[in-house]
Amino acid sequence: MAKKLLLPLSVLILLTQLLVTPASASSFTDIQNTFAKDYIEVLGSEKIIDGFPDGTYRPNSTIKRGDFAKLLSLALDLPLNADSASSFTDVPERVRPFVGALIDAGIANGKKPGYFGSNSPITRQEMIIMFMRAMGMEDFSQLLNFDSEFTDESSISITAYPYVSFAEEIGFAEGNLNGQFMPVSYGTRAAAAKWIYFFLIEQDLYFENALNVIGINSVENLNQVTLVNSYESVTLTYADNTSKTQSLEDFVEEMFLRLQYDEFYHWNGFDYSTLTAKEKGEIISLIVYIWDQEWSDYTLKASPEKVVSKVKERLDSYFINDINKKDSLLKEAIWVAVDEFLIESNTSN
Secondary structure (H helix, E strand, O other): OOOOOOOOOOOOOOOOOOOOOOOOHHHOOOOOOOOOHHHHHHHHHOOOOOOOOOOOOOOOOEOEHHHHHHHHHHHOOOOOOHHHHOOOOOOOOOOHHHHHHHHHHOOOOOOEOOEOOOOOEOEHHHHHHHHHHHOOOHHHHHHHOOOOOOOOHHHOOOOOHHHHHHHHHOOOOOOOOOOOOOOOOEOEHHHHHHHHHHHHHOHHHHHHHHHHHHHHOOOOOEEEEEEEOOOOEEEEEEOOOOEEEEEHHHHHHHHHHHHHHHHHOOOEHHHHHOOOHHHHHHHHHHHHHHHOOOOOOEEEOOOHHHHHHHHHHHHHHHOOOHHHHHOEHHHHHHHHHHHOOOEEEOOOO
């Protein structure tokens, strides 16, 4: 099973290759009444955004998918690659390298084969998807899949829902005074400036918020996750006031495994039966790998290879019967492993 590790972003605040002579932050003539005035001024002073030759920023104008791709790829200092966007017939030369950069990074996709939607206005939910992918939160968004509190959450697409709800949970996505997120409304240059500001200038805050949301929803009695040593480590503080320090990479790996393991409780024999033999082996191998972790509730009593082989053999036989296919894949895997004396519980229950 493929997975992506959540890794800290190293963002260089550097924009180059401007197509027009920009207006400086101090000369924007049309931002006094926009909610994003402060964000625009800060980002303008840092050369992260620019305006138009007539001195305007045009905060209420919609931003197109291609233009947003350029803004985000440059903000993240991604390697540019026009070739990676060559399959799209609607991407103009001026933004093709930037679209390709997002494609390479796994941040953006086309709207359909051969069509990126470069000249289409980008929606608010599309921007959030790209931001959460850029933050490395795609897998965690999907695994946690929070319920959104936005009053118009029913308007969020099925695809965007876990990204928007995760962004909401970490405080990155906010609604209006009526609690609406307006997911299908077109993003404006003002909204883009606000989110780019939060994403770059306050990246440590939202990254740490994300780690807390992930950890607290994965580990019982975990109260706080604190970034230390310049993104190299985290300090975990528990309800009993004990704490420990762990490398960031190990923490992220453990949280992913814990959440993926919990997800297997919701898989049943019908899900298992749709898999190829190779995929079944990969799933069971992952479960056994988790049993073999120091923090697991179980200890292996045989080699991992033997445990995988025997559990797969028993599950293949058990889930042949349609009556059994309603049963939980993980619960049955645990029962088989215990019955075969392949694992033992580390808990007293």
